[in-house]
Amino acid sequence: MSGADRTGEPGVLRAVFDGLGAGIYATDATGRLIAANPRAERMVARPAARMLGHDMHDLLHRDADGQRIPRENCRMLQVLADGRPREGGDEYLLRGDGTTLPVIWSAALLELPGEPPGLVLAFHDFSVRRAAERQTAAYLQALEALTARLTVVSEVSSVLISSLDIPRMLRKLGRMLVPDLADWTAVDVLTGQPDEVLRIAVHSAADPEAAGELEGPLPSLAESAGADLVRALRGAGTVSLDAADLAREPDTPLTAAHRGLFDRLGGHSAVVVPLHSRRRVFGAFTVARTGDSPPYTEDEMMMLADIGRRAGLAMDNARLFDQQRHVAETMQRQLLTPLPQVDHLQMAARYRPAQVAAEIGGDWYDAFLLEDGVTTMVIGDVVGHDLQAAAHMAEVRNMLRALAWDRREPPSLIMRRLDEAMTNTSDAPMATMVFARIEGREGGPWRLHWVNAGHPPPLLVEAGGGTRFLEAGHGPLLGMSATLNLGLHWPDAYEDLPPEATVVFYTDGLVESRTRPIDTGMELLCRNASALARHGLEEFCDELLERLDPRGDDVALLALRLPRYGEGAPGDRTPSPSRGEPAHSPADPSRSAPGAEALGAEEVFTQAPHGADRPPPP
Known part of the structure; x- marks a missing residue:
C-alpha cells in the first residue's frame, strides 16, 4: 500500500529545504536574497538574517583572490536575463570571516506566484577537491x-x-x-x-x-x-x-x-x-x-x-x-721473451692481449740459441685468455726450452717429448705450436727446419713480394695424443729460405675473429705482407698489425728477416743491421735474450750444423 502524495505540503517542502546536503540561495527578480537554507549559512559562515535583502552578487560573489567580479560577468545572474539554467565549477563565495570558498554550482529560474521569476542557486563546497587538485599538481611538479x-x-x-x-x-x-x-x-x-x-x-x-x-x-x-x-x-x-x-x-x-x-x-x-x-x-x-x-x-x-x-x-x-693494468703489463713483459740478435739475422715480435683490462693471455712467441749454435723460433697458443692461461703458457714455454736446449734431435722428437711432459707433469690444457730451427752457414744459404702442432702455418714472404704458406710438418695439438693414447706423431718439414725473405710466425688471433673467417684473414695476411715485403722489419710488423686490425683474441707475431746472400760470411765487412742493440720485442728491456750470454754472436753460424741434404752455397 503506497503512501499519499504530500509534495504540496508546506512542512514537507520546508524539511527538504532545511535538510538538503547542498547550500541553497533564492533571490527575487532583482537578485536580492529572499531565502537561504541552514547548509548555506554554515558553508559561508553567515546567518541568514544578515544576508536576506542584500544583493547576492555584491555580497557573496568573488574571484579566487577575493576581489569583486563585474556584475556583467556574473554567470549566475545571467540566468535571470535569459532564463536558461547554468552550472559551473570555478566560482568563489565570500565567507563571513573574509576567506573565499570555492564552489561548484547550478542555477535556474525560480517561479514565484504573482511575481517576476527569481533565481535559485544550489552549491557544494569544492575546497576539498580543490585542495586535492593542488596536492596532485604539487606531486606532479615534484x-x-x-x-x-x-x-x-x-x-x-x-x-x-x-x-x-x-x-x-x-x-x-x-x-x-x-x-x-x-x-x-x-x-x-x-x-x-x-x-x-x-x-x-x-x-x-x-x-x-x-x-x-x-x-x-x-x-x-x-x-x-x-x-x-x-x-x-x-x-x-x-x-x-x-x-x-x-x-x-x-x-x-x-x-x-x-x-x-x-x-x-x-x-x-x-x-x-x-x-x-x-x-x-x-x-x-x-x-x-x-x-x-x-x-x-x-x-x-x-x-x-x-x-x-x-x-x-x-x-x-x-x-x-x-x-691493475700496470701490474698485468709488467707481468706479461716479464713472461715474454727478449729476442736474440744473431749476426745479420733480424727478428721482431709483437703481442696484443685479447682483454684490454688484463693485458695478459696464453699466446706467446719465443726465440733462443741452442747449445749447437742454431737459432730457434717458436710461436704458440695455450687455451684461454687470462692469468691462468699465461701461467700455463710460461710452463709450456719453459718445458720446451729445457727439452730443446742440449738435444741435437729433430723438432719432431722434441715435440713428442713435450707432449708427453705436458700430459704427465703439467695441468696445462691443449696448446698449438710451431717449433722451428734456422739452419745454415755464415752468409747463407739458410734452411727452415720445423714442426707444426695444430698451429696456423708460417708465411714465407720473398723479397719481391711473393708469398706462400709453409703448410708441411702438420701434426696434432699438444696435450692430445699422449692423453688419448693415439700414438700420433709430428713430421719434420724443411724449406730453403731465399735471401732477404721474411718468415712470419703468428697466432690465430691475427687472422680470425667473430666477424672474419680464418680463410679471409689468411688471404688478407698474404696480400698485406706482400705489399710490405720491402719495408723495414719493424715497420713491417707495425703496419701489418695496423692493416689487419685483429680484435677479440690474443695476438702474438714473430718475424724473421734474412740478409742478402753472403752478408755475414767470413771476410764480409757489411755491418750487422743492429749490432750491439737488442732486437725489438714487447718483453721487459731489463731482461736479456735467452742463450745470448752462453754463445757469442760470432760463434753462431760457425757451429751451426749443415745437414747432408743441404745444397752447396751458390
Missing part, C-alpha cells in the same frame, strides 16, 4: 623535478663509466652541468704530489675563451689552509657560497685563485663539491650561477653532492684499473 634530476644523474653516470681517461671524463662532466645546473663550472684535481692542485677544466657557454685561460696550476694547499676550496679538498663536504661570501676579500692564495673565476665569469652563488670515494678525495668541482639564475636549493646541493660522490668512485675505479 615528480617532474625528481625525474629531471634522475635524468641528469643518469646522464652523468653514463659519462662517468664511458671512459677511463680521467681528465677527459671530468671535462665532459663539467660541460654536462651547463646550463641545467650551472652557468659555468670548474674542475680542480689533486695531482698526487703533496699539496699540489691543478685546474684541469673550466667551462662557460657565455665566455669559453676566458674559461680556457683560467685552467692551469693553482697555489699550494699548504699556503691556504682556510680556503673554501681547501675545505672541500680536505673532505669537509659540500661548501655553499652566497653573494656575501663571494664579496669578502680573499685571505689566502688559493682563495684568490678561486675568486678569480668569479671575477672573470661572474656569479652570485656557487657550490664547491668534493670528488671523493670512501678512501680518498681526488679533487673538487665548482658550479656557479650568474645574472637572474636563482640560488641553489637544498635539493640541488644534495644532487650535486651525489654527482661528486659518483665522479669520485669513477676516478677511484679508473685509478685501480690503471694499477
Whole structure:
C-alpha cells in the first residue's frame, strides 16, 4: 500500500529545504536574497538574517583572490536575463570571516506566484577537491623535478663509466652541468704530489675563451689552509657560497685563485663539491650561477653532492684499473721473451692481449740459441685468455726450452717429448705450436727446419713480394695424443729460405675473429705482407698489425728477416743491421735474450750444423 502524495505540503517542502546536503540561495527578480537554507549559512559562515535583502552578487560573489567580479560577468545572474539554467565549477563565495570558498554550482529560474521569476542557486563546497587538485599538481611538479634530476644523474653516470681517461671524463662532466645546473663550472684535481692542485677544466657557454685561460696550476694547499676550496679538498663536504661570501676579500692564495673565476665569469652563488670515494678525495668541482639564475636549493646541493660522490668512485675505479693494468703489463713483459740478435739475422715480435683490462693471455712467441749454435723460433697458443692461461703458457714455454736446449734431435722428437711432459707433469690444457730451427752457414744459404702442432702455418714472404704458406710438418695439438693414447706423431718439414725473405710466425688471433673467417684473414695476411715485403722489419710488423686490425683474441707475431746472400760470411765487412742493440720485442728491456750470454754472436753460424741434404752455397 503506497503512501499519499504530500509534495504540496508546506512542512514537507520546508524539511527538504532545511535538510538538503547542498547550500541553497533564492533571490527575487532583482537578485536580492529572499531565502537561504541552514547548509548555506554554515558553508559561508553567515546567518541568514544578515544576508536576506542584500544583493547576492555584491555580497557573496568573488574571484579566487577575493576581489569583486563585474556584475556583467556574473554567470549566475545571467540566468535571470535569459532564463536558461547554468552550472559551473570555478566560482568563489565570500565567507563571513573574509576567506573565499570555492564552489561548484547550478542555477535556474525560480517561479514565484504573482511575481517576476527569481533565481535559485544550489552549491557544494569544492575546497576539498580543490585542495586535492593542488596536492596532485604539487606531486606532479615534484615528480617532474625528481625525474629531471634522475635524468641528469643518469646522464652523468653514463659519462662517468664511458671512459677511463680521467681528465677527459671530468671535462665532459663539467660541460654536462651547463646550463641545467650551472652557468659555468670548474674542475680542480689533486695531482698526487703533496699539496699540489691543478685546474684541469673550466667551462662557460657565455665566455669559453676566458674559461680556457683560467685552467692551469693553482697555489699550494699548504699556503691556504682556510680556503673554501681547501675545505672541500680536505673532505669537509659540500661548501655553499652566497653573494656575501663571494664579496669578502680573499685571505689566502688559493682563495684568490678561486675568486678569480668569479671575477672573470661572474656569479652570485656557487657550490664547491668534493670528488671523493670512501678512501680518498681526488679533487673538487665548482658550479656557479650568474645574472637572474636563482640560488641553489637544498635539493640541488644534495644532487650535486651525489654527482661528486659518483665522479669520485669513477676516478677511484679508473685509478685501480690503471694499477691493475700496470701490474698485468709488467707481468706479461716479464713472461715474454727478449729476442736474440744473431749476426745479420733480424727478428721482431709483437703481442696484443685479447682483454684490454688484463693485458695478459696464453699466446706467446719465443726465440733462443741452442747449445749447437742454431737459432730457434717458436710461436704458440695455450687455451684461454687470462692469468691462468699465461701461467700455463710460461710452463709450456719453459718445458720446451729445457727439452730443446742440449738435444741435437729433430723438432719432431722434441715435440713428442713435450707432449708427453705436458700430459704427465703439467695441468696445462691443449696448446698449438710451431717449433722451428734456422739452419745454415755464415752468409747463407739458410734452411727452415720445423714442426707444426695444430698451429696456423708460417708465411714465407720473398723479397719481391711473393708469398706462400709453409703448410708441411702438420701434426696434432699438444696435450692430445699422449692423453688419448693415439700414438700420433709430428713430421719434420724443411724449406730453403731465399735471401732477404721474411718468415712470419703468428697466432690465430691475427687472422680470425667473430666477424672474419680464418680463410679471409689468411688471404688478407698474404696480400698485406706482400705489399710490405720491402719495408723495414719493424715497420713491417707495425703496419701489418695496423692493416689487419685483429680484435677479440690474443695476438702474438714473430718475424724473421734474412740478409742478402753472403752478408755475414767470413771476410764480409757489411755491418750487422743492429749490432750491439737488442732486437725489438714487447718483453721487459731489463731482461736479456735467452742463450745470448752462453754463445757469442760470432760463434753462431760457425757451429751451426749443415745437414747432408743441404745444397752447396751458390
